[in-house]
Amino acid sequence: QVQLQESGPGLVKPSQTLSLTCTVSGGSISSGFYYWSWIRQPAGKGLEWIGQIYTSGSTNYNPSLKSRVTISVETSKNQFSLKLSSVTAADTAVYYCAGEFSDWGQGTLVTVSS
């Protein structure tokens, strides 16, 4: 199993861009899992798939978020990242990164508030 750790600001202002990074350890991001995912969970609610990036660099996004989401990978740092633009309070959630859906990070809470 690889280990994943999310990092980034815990507080983002409305209309700004949420940026998170997932650092992968215990394995190479370019030769481990076939794809890497972002998932979120508002407090007391269910899981929502945000999107994924393949080792080839191609991406798939949740259609409901597609216009605001960008997922990228930085192979040299063994990291992949999430950017979500024009955030509102509805984007407040715990954000998880995962290797395929096998190994998960512990999650990081992002609150959208002024």
Place this chain on the structure above:
Amino acid sequence: QTVVTQEPSLTVSPGGTVTLTCASSTGAVTSDYYPNWFQQKSGQAPRALIYSTSKKHSWTPARLSGSLLGGKAALTLSGVQPEDEADYYCLLYYGGAWVFGGGTKLTVL
């Protein structure tokens, strides 16, 4: 919009057997939906249990099994133990996009 439906809650006695199901608004769930199952305990990250309908991770207890049942994906827990009390989520693949079910709260009582 595609909706994946799970039982909101189920209760099972210790030592008993329970089956959780996962239905798709698009029709019958098949292996082409690559059903995944996850367990989430309070305050913790989800833990993967099953992928591709019935394949187990190395850490998945033998008493858990995944299958297709009556047009739905299913997760069966046999010999239920108190530590199985948790929320369970299914995940289905729709040709480039994934959709989680709303989750089942399993109570062991």
